[in-house]
Amino acid sequence: MKQIKRAGLFLFLILFTGCSSVVLTGRKQLLLVDDAQVLALSDSSYNSFMATATKSGKTTQSAMVTRVGKNIATAVENYLSSQGLSDNLKGYSWQFNLVVDTAVNAFCMPGGKIVVYEGILPVTKNETGLAVVIGHEVAHAVAKHANERMSQQLVTNYGVTALDAFIQTKTSSTTTRAIAQTVFGLGAEYGVTLPYSRKQEYEADRLGLIFMAMAGYDPAQAIPFWERMSASSKSYIPEFLSTHPSDANRIANMQKVLTEAQSYYKK
DSSP states (O other), X not given: OHHHHHHHHHHHIIIIISEEEOTTTOXXXXXXXXXXXXXXXXXXXXXXXXXXXOBOOOHXXXXXXXXXXXXXXXXXXXXXXXXXXXXGGTTXXXXXXXXXXXXXXXXXXXXXXXXXXXXXXXXXXXXXXXXXXXXXXXXXXXXXXXXXXXXXXXXXXXXXXXXXXXXXXXXXXXXHHHHHHHXXXXXXXXXXSXXXXXXXXXXXXXXXXXXXXXXXXXXXXXXXXXXXXXXXXOOOOOGGGSSSOOHHHHHHHHHHHHHHHHTTOOO
């Protein structure tokens, strides 16, 4: 009987407390962690990272990162405002930084804290290529993928009992801090952020194309960018061993959603 009650509680939490939908895609997702908690924990981790990182001294490239980031963020904010969805970005504070690192990488912390590594610039080549990268990272933030990962970790690691207590208190706790460290903590095994699932990556690709198009960047340029990424990649890990899609599958998926993105593109 207790197991039935626990299962019922779990179902209630999933269906009525943490169910949300991703902007534009409409995908249902589980968001159990309060946005304010996610943003506070994210800010702490981001500030710790930036305290040890070296900001790029390449003024032209740094200015381009800031410019492209602001263009995309503003376009997204304007779109959400026109749809009456501004609350989706409540508490967000966009920041765009280029840092000294040879890694071909970029990441976004919840709340819009985006870091681009110098190592990816030879692959982006130009402002539109950079828009592909930043659009993708902005998409992770807007779709609240980190919150979703934290919620999934909460379910996996702590079960129904912890969920019940968590939902009732809605306060920051050792549990949420521990999960945040796993999802986007500086000590995470895979880098600054734990890799998103393939489903979330595909979703960020799709939304990223739309967001860059909203900002006036040609989404069709995402295809040659990922072709360059594929050519420069030194990783030979099969897709089934990685949370990220293979470059070939990613490109194929982008080609499927490109028409949708182009409908938002105005030269």
